Amino acid sequence: xxxxxxIASAPAALLAANGAWAQGxxxxxRRTPRIAFGGIGSECSTYSRLRARMEDFTVLRGQASVDxxxxxxxxxxxxxxxxxxxATAIDGxxxxxATYAALKAELLARLKAQLPLDGVYLxxxxxLFVDGLEDAEGDLYVAVRALVGPHCLIVxxxxxxxxxxxxxxxxxxxxxxxxxxxxxxxxxxMLRATDLLTHCLRYxxxxxxxxxxxxxLLSGEETSTEWEPxxxxxxxxxxxxxxxGVLDVSELVGYVWADEPRSAxxxxxxxxxxxxxxxxxxxxxxxxxxARRDFHFDSKTGTIDQCVAWALAAPTHPVxxxxxxxxxxxxxxxxxxxxxxxxxxxxxxxxxxxxxxxxPATDACYAAGVGAALPxxxxxxxxxxxxxxxxxxxxxxxxxxxxxxxxRAAVVACxxxxxxxxxxxxxxxxxxxxxxxxxxxxxxxKIVVLKCGYLAPSMKPxxxxxxxxxxxxxxxxxxxxxxNRRRGPMFPWNPDLAYTPEPYVSARRWRRA
Numbered sequence: 394x395x396x397x398x399x400i401a402s403a404p405a406a407l408l409a410a411n412g413a414w415a416q417g418x419x420x421x422x423r424r425t426p427r428i429a430f431g432g433i434g435s436e437c438s439t440y441s442r443l444r445a446r447m448e449d450f451t452v453l454r455g456q457a458s459v460d461x462x463x464x465x466x467x468x469x470x471x472x473x474x475x476x477x478x479x480a481t482a483i484d485g486x487x488x489x490x491a492t493y494a495a496l497k498a499e500l501l502a503r504l505k506a507q508l509p510l511d512g513v514y515l516x517x518x519x520x521l522f523v524d525g526l527e528d529a530e531g532d533l534y535v536a537v538r539a540l541v542g543p544h545c546l547i548v549x550x551x552x553x554x555x556x557x558x559x560x561x562x563x564x565x566x567x568x569x570x571x572x573x574x575x576x577x578x579x580x581x582x583m584l585r586a587t588d589l590l591t592h593c594l595r596y597x598x599x600x601x602x603x604x605x606x607x608x609x610l611l612s613g614e615e616t617s618t619e620w621e622p623x624x625x626x627x628x629x630x631x632x633x634x635x636x637x638g639v640l641d642v643s644e645l646v647g648y649v650w651a652d653e654p655r656s657a658x659x660x661x662x663x664x665x666x667x668x669x670x671x672x673x674x675x676x677x678x679x680x681x682x683x684a685r686r687d688f689h690f691d692s693k694t695g696t697i698d699q700c701v702a703w704a705l706a707a708p709t710h711p712v713x714x715x716x717x718x719x720x721x722x723x724x725x726x727x728x729x730x731x732x733x734x735x736x737x738x739x740x741x742x743x744x745x746x747x748x749x750x751x752x753p754a755t756d757a758c759y760a761a762g763v764g765a766a767l768p769x770x771x772x773x774x775x776x777x778x779x780x781x782x783x784x785x786x787x788x789x790x791x792x793x794x795x796x797x798x799x800x801r802a803a804v805v806a807c808x809x810x811x812x813x814x815x816x817x818x819x820x821x822x823x824x825x826x827x828x829x830x831x832x833x834x835x836x837x838x839k840i841v842v843l844k845c846g847y848l849a850p851s852m853k854p855x856x857x858x859x860x861x862x863x864x865x866x867x868x869x870x871x872x873x874x875x876x877n878r879r880r881g882p883m884f885p886w887n888p889d890l891a892y893t894p895e896p897y898v899s900a901r902r903w904r905r906a
Contacts, residue, residue: 426511426594430458430467431477431500433493433533436554437522438650438724440875441486441867442776444524447495453479455503464516466580470591477503479516483819484724486867493523497533504540512546512590513537516583519555519570520648528655531560538564546593546600550586552576554613554648558655562604563900567593567663570643572627574617575849589640589663600640600663601902603670605678605894607658609884610649612872614717614846614861615688622684633673638666644677650724650868652879671896678894685884691847692859694870697735700862704840705741711841713848713856718866720845722821725868726750727844729780730772732862733811736842737783742810743839748822750775751782755815758789758803765789769805771813779866785809791832804831812838823849846870 435445453461458476459468467474478500482488504513515537521529530549537547548567553574561568569586571578593600618627626644633642641663647656660677662670692715695703704712714732721727727750736744751774761767766788773782787805790812795801801817814831816822823845828835835841835855843852846868848859863871873885882890 425472426591427475427507427509428472428512428514428590428594429475429477429504429507429510430464430514430516431479431504432516433480433496433500434516434518434521435482435488436484436518436520436552436648436724437487438485438867439487439522439652440650440869441724441726442778443486443726443867445482445485445488445492447492449485450480450482450492450496452496466584467587470587472591474514474587475507475510477507483721483821485721485726485819486724487522487524488529490524490526493526493529497536500533501536501540504537508541510541510545512548512594513541514587514590515547515549517549517551517555519551519557519645520651522651522653527653528558528560530555531558531564531655534561534564546590548586548590550583551643551645554646556647556651556653556655556657557604557606557645557659557661559604559897562602562661562897565602566600566901567641568602568643568661569641569663570645570661572618572630572644574613574623574646575619575847577850585641593640598665600665601667602899603662603664603667603674603896604899605660605674605896607660607678607681607894608882608890608892609658609682609685610647610656610872610880611685611688611885612649612846612868612870613646613723614870615690616646617691617847619847620691622687626681626684630677633662633677636666636669636673638669639664639673642673642677644681649872650875652876654879654881656880657883667898667902671898674896675894678896682892682894690861692861694861694863697732697862697864700860701732701735701739701741703860705739707858709857710839711745711836711855711857712839713835713841713843713852713859715846715848715859715861716842716844716864717846717861717870718864718868720821720868721748721750721819722823723846723868725844725866726775726779727819728772728775729864729866730783731780731864732842733772733783733813736811736840737809741840744811744842745828745833745835745838745840746811746813746842747828748820748844749813749815750817750819751815752817755801755803755817756798758805758815759792759801761789763789763792771815775819787813793831802831804833821845823852825851825855
């Protein structure tokens with residue numbers, strides 16, 4: 394297998410940022426650097442009544458992190474990345490305080506066992522919210538910094554919908570964020586972060602961050618990079634890396650469903666030339682601000698009843714309806730029945746409802762077996778306040794063969810012509826192959842309901858057409874009307890807000906000899 398050396402892996406922009414490379418010099422390491430990696434990630438809606446606890450996290454420890462497909466790219470480097478702990482939970486409500494404290498303590502203990510360290514790579518999301526704790530990522534970074542010391546480089550990779558605080562900027566040395574939504578550049582972004590880290594260690598560069606906060610906060614469904622203005626706003630970010638002393642340019646939408654002070658759009662520039670970084674940050678922040686009124690939903694939107702009526706009247710199929718407010722891929726519960734109730738009321742037939750989270754109903758199907766008919770109470774299994782269950786008689790069509798009961802998935806055909814896929818645990822069931830694995834072909838139905846916002850790449854070509862229901866829930870897509878108590882003045886809540894970018898240079902720059 395080809396080994397990813399520091400030199401071979403470094404993008405041209407990184408190499409150009411180093412004067413020694415420009416002179417044709419190849420500095421040698423006095424010793425192999427010690428680099429650890431880990432992370433704690435989730436996207437947490439403060440509007441959700443659900444809480445993420447330890448059983449909701451997938452936790453990779455030690456060698457299991459190295460062997461996981463997500464981090465297989467690290468094996469291509471010619472230096473080892475030392476594993477600690479990587480914990481991730483599907484997007485949802487805030488993380489229980491005790492759960493976060495336990496994960497944080499274990500990550501720190503595993504980091505301590507790897508000391509001394511020259512670098513730390515943290516695979517994060519950026520929208521972690523913990524009960525009783527503000528700015529959870531900042532809290533974790535400060536603790537890591539206190540452990541590894543002031544000279545160790547700490548670099549993080551982020552989701553496009555991460556939130557930034559001054560504490561984060563003052564603690565990290567580098568940051569790379571996704572540049573696509575839907576997110577098709579996850580591995581590429583992690584590589585940008587680790588390339589940045591390894592390059593700086595080889596050339597003994599001491600990067601720092603410059604941050605421009607942009608008081609705009611919109612949903613991911615409005616700010617996709619697949620259409621304008623998102624397409625152009627992110628398309629040329631790599632070109633800015635060509636500036637001398639600039640190592641990475643990231644632009645973040647922010648996470649709109651976290652009502653905390655750090656929630657906002659942002660531009661973050663990593664480099665060794667603060668003045669140049671600040672100029673780029675200011676220009677991109679102003680460009681984003683100027684485009685704030687141009688963001689829009691790419692699909693036709695309406696109330697649930699409107700979308701159901703439009704779908705029934707459509708001469709084409711499948712009409713895909715996004716139940717946007719209940720999207721577990723963005724922090725929704727995944728168990729609401731508002732769309733299901735509307736379909737039943739309208740007498741809709743040839744309907745496939747995907748990804749209804751209901752463990753009791755799913756387990757009942759497994760107990761009954763394929764072919765059995767049984768009464769079911771579907772939905773409202775996680776949050777009875779938000780949505781009431783629907784009682785139906787159904788026949789079990791399919792049961793996924795799994796060894797872990799938490800991965801159970803069942804398909805039931807109801808007497809009213811509606812087919813529902815049930816899952817035992819919340820997951821983002823957004824891809825066409827997820828339905829085909831359960832024996833269901835989405836194109837065979839008149840209407841397909843997905844608990845998602847914008848469509849995944851495999852579903853988008855199937856939509857004929859796509860409708861987005863502005864459904865209520867923990868991630869209500871009608872963001873201008875959700876409560877804004879703690880974010881401060883922000884577009885769209887304050888439509889006449891004035892703004893001039895004021896880039897902030899990390900305090901880390903001034904703490905180095």
